[in-house]
Structure formats: C-alpha cells, structure tokens
Amino acid sequence: MENKMRFLPNKWKVFGALIGAIGGYFYWSKVGCLTGTCPLKSQWQTMVPYGAILGFTISGIITDILKKK
Numbered sequence: 001m002e003n004k005m006r007f008l009p010n011k012w013k014v015f016g017a018l019i020g021a022i023g024g025y026f027y028w029s030k031v032g033c034l035t036g037t038c039p040l041k042s043q044w045q046t047m048v049p050y051g052a053i054l055g056f057t058i059s060g061i062i063t064d065i066l067k068k069k
Contacts, residue, residue, distance in 0.1 A: 013059050020055015024048045 028047035036042045040050065 012063050013056050016059025016062075017052040017056040020058070021048045021052035023055065024051020027051065 024047040025044055028041060028044045031041065032038075032044075032047065033041040040046055
C-alpha cells in the first residue's frame, strides 16, 4: 500500500509526460520541418521524447505551485 501512496503524487507528472508526448507528435505532424534541416523538428522520434520531457517538467512545476498554496 505504501508503494502505491508514493506513486500518487507523481501521477500528474506521468500524465503530463503522456500529454507532452502526444503534443510533440502532433507538433511534428502539423508544424515539423519539411526539408529535414531542422534536427529537432524533422523526425517524430526526436519530437515525441522532447514533448514528453517538456510535459513532465511543466506538470511538475504546476504540481509544486499548487502544493505551496
């Protein structure tokens, strides 16, 4: 039971990473670089993890701000 309680505060970070990964994929498909000269936006394999990391970080910041209130 204690392991489950330890995961509960991190569920929003995992959810944020998932939303970020989906957002990274849609960003690549709609805005991505067509010429292939942009190393970050030209391949979905780089945009999905980048979006996941960004979503994880932003959700962590938001949960920390909400905990302080």
